[in-house]
Amino acid sequence: MNKKPKILIVDDRPENLVALETVLRDLDVELIKANSGNEALKATLYHDFALALLDVQMPEMDGYELAGILREEEKTSRLPFIFISAVYTDNPNIFKGYERGAFSFITKPFQPEILINKVKFFIKIHQQELALSRLNEDLKNTNTNLILMNKELESFSYSVSHDLRAPLRAVHGYAKMLSEDYSKQLDGEANRLINNIMSNGKKMGQLIDDLLEFSRVGRKELNKTNVSMHQMVTNFWDELKNECDYRNIEFEIKELHSVKSDSVAIKQVWVNLILNAVKYTKFKAPAVIEIGSEVVNDEIVFYVKDNGAGFDMRYADKLFGVFQRLHSDDEFEGTGVGLAIVKRIVSRHGGRVWAESRLNEGATFYFSLPKI
Amino acid sequence: MIDEIEILIVEDNASDAEMTIRALKKNGLTNKILHLKDGAEALEFIFAVGNYAGREIENKPKVILLDLKMPKVTGTEVLRAIKSDERTRKIPVVILTSSKEDPDIQECYDLGVNSYVVKPVEFDEFQKAIFDLGLYWMIVNQPPH
Numbered sequence: 011m012n013k014k015p016k017i018l019i020v021d022d023r024p025e026n027l028v029a030l031e032t033v034l035r036d037l038d039v040e041l042i043k044a045n046s047g048n049e050a051l052k053a054t055l056y057h058d059f060a061l062a063l064l065d066v067q068m069p070e071m072d073g074y075e076l077a078g079i080l081r082e083e084e085k086t087s088r089l090p091f092i093f094i095s096a097v098y099t100d101n102p103n104i105f106k107g108y109e110r111g112a113f114s115f116i117t118k119p120f121q122p123e124i125l126i127n128k129v130k131f132f133i134k135i136h137q138q139e140l141a142l143s144r145l146n147e148d149l150k151n152t153n154t155n156l157i158l159m160n161k162e163l164e165s166f167s168y169s170v171s172h173d174l175r176a177p178l179r180a181v182h183g184y185a186k187m188l189s190e191d192y193s194k195q196l197d198g199e200a201n202r203l204i205n206n207i208m209s210n211g212k213k214m215g216q217l218i219d220d221l222l223e224f225s226r227v228g229r230k231e232l233n234k235t236n237v238s239m240h241q242m243v244t245n246f247w248d249e250l251k252n253e254c255d256y257r258n259i260e261f262e263i264k265e266l267h268s269v270k271s272d273s274v275a276i277k278q279v280w281v282n283l284i285l286n287a288v289k290y291t292k293f294k295a296p297a298v299i300e301i302g303s304e305v306v307n308d309e310i311v312f313y314v315k316d317n318g319a320g321f322d323m324r325y326a327d328k329l330f331g332v333f334q335r336l337h338s339d340d341e342f343e344g345t346g347v348g349l350a351i352v353k354r355i356v357s358r359h360g361g362r363v364w365a366e367s368r369l370n371e372g373a374t375f376y377f378s379l380p381k382i
Numbered sequence: 383m384i385d386e387i388e389i390l391i392v393e394d395n396a397s398d399a400e401m402t403i404r405a406l407k408k409n410g411l412t413n414k415i416l417h418l419k420d421g422a423e424a425l426e427f428i429f430a431v432g433n434y435a436g437r438e439i440e441n442k443p444k445v446i447l448l449d450l451k452m453p454k455v456t457g458t459e460v461l462r463a464i465k466s467d468e469r470t471r472k473i474p475v476v477i478l479t480s481s482k483e484d485p486d487i488q489e490c491y492d493l494g495v496n497s498y499v500v501k502p503v504e505f506d507e508f509q510k511a512i513f514d515l516g517l518y519w520m521i522v523n524q525p526p527h
Contacts, residue, residue, distance in 0.1 A: 164485075172451060172481035179480070179503045180397035186505035187404065208505075215503030 014040045015060035015133050020050040020076065021094070022068040030063060033122045034129060047071030051079065054086050060136035061129060062086075066095040077113070088139075090132045092116060092125075163225065171222050175215065182211035213345075220347035224332060227354050232272040239266040239312065242273070243280055243301055254288060258295045264302030267310045270382045275355045282348040283314040283375050289342055290318035290373065298372075309361070309378040317372040321365075329365055352377065388413040389516065390443040392424040392460065393478070394452040398501065402447065402478075405512035413444070413520055421455025424448070425463055428470055442473045445519035450479040450486055458486050458493070465494040472526055474519055 017039050019030050027043050034041060042057055044050035047070060050062070062080070064073035071079075073093050080086040090112040112135065114128055185207040193201050243263055251261070269276075284299070291297030294317055303312040321329070321336045328334040330353040335346040353363045356377045367373035389406065393399040399417050406415060418424045426432035428446075430439040446464070450457035457477060464470045476497040477490050490498055499515065502508045 168481060168485065172479070175480045175501075175503055176395055176398065179401070179501060179505070179508060180395075182503055183397065183401045183505040183508065187401075212504050218503075 014038055015136060016040045016042055016057050017129065017133075018042050018044065018050060018053055018057070018059045018062040020044045020047070020062065020068070020073070021065035022046060023065075026065065030125075033125055037126065037129060037133075039129075039133065047076040047079075050076055054080065054083070054089075059086070059089055061090050061092065061132045063092045063094060063129075066093050090114075090136065092128055092132070094118060094120070160229065164229070167222055167225050171218060174218055178211055178214055178218070182208055182215070185211065217345050217347075220345045220351075221332075224347050224351050224354065227275065227278070227351050228358070230275070232275060232358060234270050234272055236268055237271050237273045237276055238268045239276075239280075239303065240268070242277055243284070246277070246280060246284065250284065250288070257288075257292070257297060259288065259291070259297045259299060262298075262300045264300065266301065266312070267303045267305065269310055269379045271359055271379060272355075275358070279352050279355050279377060282352050283377075286348060286375070287314050287316040287318065287373075289344070290320075290337075291316050292318075292342075294318060305381060306378070308381050310381050311376055311378045313374050313376045315372065315374040320367040320369050320371050320373045322369050323367060326365060326367075330363055349375075386414050386441070387416045387427075388444045388520065389415045390424070390427065390446045391415060391417045392419075392421065392446065392452070392457070393417065393449040394419055395449065398449070398478075401505070401508060402512050405509040406516045408509070409513040409516065411513070411516040411520055413516075416443075421452050421457065421460045424460050425455060428460075428464060428473075429467070439469055442470065444525065445474045445476060445515075447476050447478055447515070450477055450490075458489060461490060461493050461495055474523065474525075476515055476519070 017034070019027055019041055020043075021027050021030070022045050024045065027045065031041055031043075039060075042053050042059070044053050047068060050064075062077075064076055066073035068076075073091075073095075077091050077093070080089055080091075092114045094116055096118045112132065114132075116125055116128065185204050189201065189204045189208070193204075196204070240263065243266060247261055247263070251259070284301070287299045288297070291299065298317045300315045301313070302315075303310055305311075319337065319342070325336050328336065330349045331346075332350040333346040334350075335344060337344075349363075352375075356363050356379070359379050361377055361379040363375070363377045365373055365375045389411075391399055391402055393402065396419075399419075403415055403417065406413075416427070418427060423433070424446075427434045427437070428439075430437040448457045448460055457479075461475055461477070464473060464475055471494070474496040476499060477495050478499050478501055479486075480501055482500045487498055497515070499511060502511055
């Protein structure tokens, strides 16, 4: 795209065209000459001009008329003009459509430097406009691509959840039927194998659901309101503690700052972090879980601290990756998606996630949200 | 016999159909069940045309369990036909689908679906979901006279 900018020069008198050519010869431009309005219009069909220099006094079609027609044409509607006139008293208002694009005047006889300066100025603007419109075009394309990709992703998630779940349900279902109808005729080992089919089927169902949830979390629009974190966590623990009444859990909620956020998404963050804390403290009695927050600079930092299994800090960077797990499924069940969801939600809120731990000495999970 | 159908299952997936029927029968819902394999056949049955031209259209099933994703005529199309015809629109229709990601959920409700159920992967849950459905529509629900 390093073509020379083209300038249209229109004058009915050949000697004037030659004069213009001489003045502009040192500029890095291509000059296209026309000696009448009609010829100029024809030239615009074949060239993309950066600027037009129009002689005002011409027979048949004068410079203003020509400019007016050019403004009406889509292709030349934003073409800047420099009118060259012998009479200073010309009324520029004769030229209709001046509000739609840049234009300027110069009177004959003109000083070459002044014309050169004007031309340079318009060319520069033209080049900037070109660059801007190219940039805009790129942006539009990127945007269209993104929308397309998002749509594809959506239909992909749908296919994944629909088409993968159906055969999986059959695998699990037929194994279960086998076990229901024939378990008495089968020996212990056969029944164990059937149970393995079923538990793996179930696990894969969970994986698919979690993966879909992960993709949904990234796409759903956030609807931010002022959320009372204290209320949210208290309510959730009230629901959860009945399910955990066989466990000895000391659950402490310290001060929690309210924050502007999407309440559904943020609830998911708390649910995942608290369920994790409950899960990884299952071998501790009492399990101690502490939840709190503090303002650090322009962020509010929330934490969930437990005295559970913890993890080796060497693998801390893997914690928040999808399907990444630091414990075996036998020890602690899971699909490795929960913390990835936490990270995605917090990132979408403009916050950060991190964790600190020592193996077997508990872990603290942090997330920060911008203080608004 | 064909006029006494109480539960109509429209499902192209043979495994899902077998599991659904089993779940209903195992739980004592031995009501007369008919399984049709696609939407086109379902429309013929419901509107008593084509292969089912001899049937009385007034003998409505108590409930239709309708799969969404089927070749030829989809569940949504069957639902639209049922709900936009005065003779059939009061038949309860339960959509059974594999996915809660379904873009059609909203449309089904707009068309007047009576229930929308995502089939669980786990068989016990699946059986329970089907049984609850059957129990509700066969026994609990009071149909219009």
